[in-house]
Amino acid sequence: MGDAALGAAHETFQEFRNHPPRERGDILRRAYDLITERADDLALLMTIEMGKPVAESKAEITYASNFFRWYAEEAVRIDGRYTVNETGVGRVLTMKQPVGPCVFITPWNFPLAMGTRKIGPAIAAGCTMVVKPASQTPLSMYALAQILVECGVPDGVLNVVTTSSTADVMEPLIRDPRLRKLTFTGSTPVGRALVEQSAQGLLRVSMELGGNAPFLVFDDADLDRAVDGAMLAKMRNIGEACTAANRFIVHESVADEFSRRLAERMGGLKLGRGTDDGVNVGPLIDGRQRDKVAELVADAVDHGGRVLTGGNRGDGDGYFFEPTVLADVPTSARMFREEIFGPVAPVTTFSTDDQALALANDTEYGLVAYAFTRDLARAVRVAEGLETGMVGINQGVVSNPAAPFGGVKASGFGREGGAEGIEEYLETKYVGLAL
Ligand code: NAD
Numbered sequence: 283m284g285d286a287a288l289g290a291a292h293e294t295f296q297e298f299r300n301h302p303p304r305e306r307g308d309i310l311r312r313a314y315d316l317i318t319e320r321a322d323d324l325a326l327l328m329t330i331e332m333g334k335p336v337a338e339s340k341a342e343i344t345y346a347s348n349f350f351r352w353y354a355e356e357a358v359r360i361d362g363r364y365t366v367n368e369t370g371v372g373r374v375l376t377m378k379q380p381v382g383p384c385v386f387i388t389p390w391n392f393p394l395a396m397g398t399r400k401i402g403p404a405i406a407a408g409c410t411m412v413v414k415p416a417s418q419t420p421l422s423m424y425a426l427a428q429i430l431v432e433c434g435v436p437d438g439v440l441n442v443v444t445t446s447s448t449a450d451v452m453e454p455l456i457r458d459p460r461l462r463k464l465t466f467t468g469s470t471p472v473g474r475a476l477v478e479q480s481a482q483g484l485l486r487v488s489m490e491l492g493g494n495a496p497f498l499v500f501d502d503a504d505l506d507r508a509v510d511g512a513m514l515a516k517m518r519n520i521g522e523a524c525t526a527a528n529r530f531i532v533h534e535s536v537a538d539e540f541s542r543r544l545a546e547r548m549g550g551l552k553l554g555r556g557t558d559d560g561v562n563v564g565p566l567i568d569g570r571q572r573d574k575v576a577e578l579v580a581d582a583v584d585h586g587g588r589v590l591t592g593g594n595r596g597d598g599d600g601y602f603f604e605p606t607v608l609a610d611v612p613t614s615a616r617m618f619r620e621e622i623f624g625p626v627a628p629v630t631t632f633s634t635d636d637q638a639l640a641l642a643n644d645t646e647y648g649l650v651a652y653a654f655t656r657d658l659a660r661a662v663r664v665a666e667g668l669e670t671g672m673v674g675i676n677q678g679v680v681s682n683p684a685a686p687f688g689g690v691k692a693s694g695f696g697r698e699g700g701a702e703g704i705e706e707y708l709e710t711k712y713v714g715l716a717l
Contacts, residue, residue: 284412284451285458287441291383291410292460294438299380299408301436306405307357310350312433317347317426324394324425329556331419332390333564333600334519336556342519345681346395349699352683353402356704360407373715378708380408381486382462385455387476388423389468390416390567391522396467396490397423399687399698401430401440407707409463412441414452416468418567420444457482465706466490467524470647470692488696488706490524490688492621493649496642497527497678498664500635501535503654504676509543511678512627515652517551517605518679520563521625522571524693525650525672525680529618530629531641537631541609544627545590548605551625553596565600566624572601575624578617579606582628587611592625613641621647635660643669648691650680671697 298306317324325339334342362377384404388396397413404411415423420442427442445451456464456479464480466473467490480487497515499508515527532540556564566572572595579593587608596602603624611617611628618628632638642651650672653664665673671689674680681687686697696706 283445284443284455287412287443288383288385288455288458288460290438290441291412294436295380295383295410298410298436298439301408303357303360303406303408305434306408307354309430309434310357310402310405311354313429314347314350314354316429316433317343317350320429324422326557327425328393328419328422329564331421332393332567333556335561335564338519338564339556342392342395345683346392346398348683349395349398349402352699353406353704356403356701357406360704360708367714371717373717375713375715377711377713379711381707381709382409383460384409384411384463384465384707385452385461386411386413387452387464387466387468388413388415390418391519391524393419393422394426397426399703400465400467401426403698403704404707405435405439407704409707410439412443412455414443414445414448417444417446417448453479456480456485459483461485463487463707465696470694473694486706488688488698489694490696490698491649491692491694492647493524493526493689493693494528494619494621494645494647495525495650495652495670496645496668497530498638498642498651498653499530499532499536499540500638500653500655500657500660501533502656502660503536504656505536505540505543507676508540508654509547511652511654511674511676512544513547514678515674516627517548517563517625520566522567522623524621526621526623527627527652527678528622529641530627531632531638532629533638534631534633537609537629541590541607541629544629545607548607548625548627549591551605553602553604554598555600563602563605563625565602567601569601571623572603575603575622575626578620578622579608579626582608582611582615582617585612585615587615587628613644619645635664639664639667643667646692647689649689649693650674652678
């Protein structure tokens with residue numbers, strides 16, 4: 283199955299790379315419109331598949347479709363340059379060409395958006411692809427593929443492979459000489475293994491991996507804004523997001539007030555089935571993930587953390603975990619090093635800016651960081667000092683189709699979104715002209 287999918291992507295590449303850019307853009311633009319039209323059905327499907335409340339699924343669908351609209355507009359703006367070389371007699375011509383057949387591997391937490399962030403720029407650039415969604419959420423990807431087919435994507439350009447024997451099916455594809463690019467969104471250990479496999483073919487590689495986002499609140503922060511930002515940064519997607527605030531690092535003079543207000547807001551959220559009205563927090567993806575969250579909370583409490591709200595598995599038939607705020611969590615607790623991937627906010631304190639930055643950077647990850655301060659000079663110093671690919675200043679969400687999303691350190695490399703996002707699917711060719 284995998285072999286046939288890559289074969290189709292390989293065979294159609296020569297044709298699709300020459301498909302008129304405007305038509306490639308129009309496929310994406312029509313798909314944007316159709317996703318928008320079917321948003322209610324897609325949202326229900328997504329909620330049934332992975333548990334998040336329908337309102338959150340709708341928000342993801344808007345976010346996901348925006349990548350198609352953005353890259354519909356980029357397809358017709360791929361250009362090169364023309365310069366006179368240093369001697370004055372030769373000319374340098376550069377052109378951008380599509381990389382070739384790609385393999386995309388995506389996670390379950392944003393089943394649609396993690397696909398459109400790759401498929402959008404790939405179609406815009408003229409690449410063909412094999413897409414492997416997470417085994418927990420294949421249906422959203424099938425629904426997306428169906429939409430693209432209806433919008434005119436030629437046969438063989440987009441090939442979806444679903445399997446529960448992922449490594450057995452994907453490794454031969456990644457090692458296949460017909461493949462030119464691998465892009466993966468998922469956990470860091472799997473990303474490391476895939477980078478090793480891709481070395482064989484010297485593939486172009488993009489890795490969107492795990493995170494351990496610090497959320498810094500300085501003594502001059504607007505606390506209302508910081509708490510609003512914290513709710514978004516922590517609770518978007520039930521905390522199951524690579525961008526989720528994982529460590530709240532708060533100035534000692536405002537920590538009690540911030541924690542109290544955050545606990546009040548978190549404690550007021552309604553836990554339940556994602557399809558029920560008024561529910562803010564759905565179940566976690568599976569029992570293993572819920573056990574991990576429970577273990578991390580128990581470990582933090584063992585290390586001296588104080589539960590301000592939540593702390594337990596939720597009632598009912600589902601992998602529920604209560605929205606939780608923990609104060610006085612020492613940095614030796616496991617949750618300061620590991621991705622929680624659940625609705626749990628641990629708070630620790632700092633006294634100086636240098637200490638805040640040192641704590642924030644004390645992790646192997648480097649995806650995103652959030653900082654709340656009203657002092658512009660401090661905001662710039664902190665943004666420059668954070669070892670992350672993205673920084674949110676006075677905002678709890680950084681995802682945006684116009685912006686380059688991606689990490690450094692163990693959070694990976696490569697960017698999705700913005701002008702940078704399409705570069706991942708383009709090669710630069712230089713032609714020297716002797717006159
Ligand atoms: P995961 O690494 O377990 O799985 C991701 C994908 O890889 C799935 O499709 C899975 O089937 C596949 N996979 C697993 N083992 C594989 C193997 N040996 N060979 C090939 N493919 C394999 O991650 P997950 O649990 O689905 O997703 C959660 C992780 O994704 C978290 O670490 C989260 O931070 C990360 N994530 C990162 C971003 C980002 O943009 N940086 C976005 C969303 C999620």
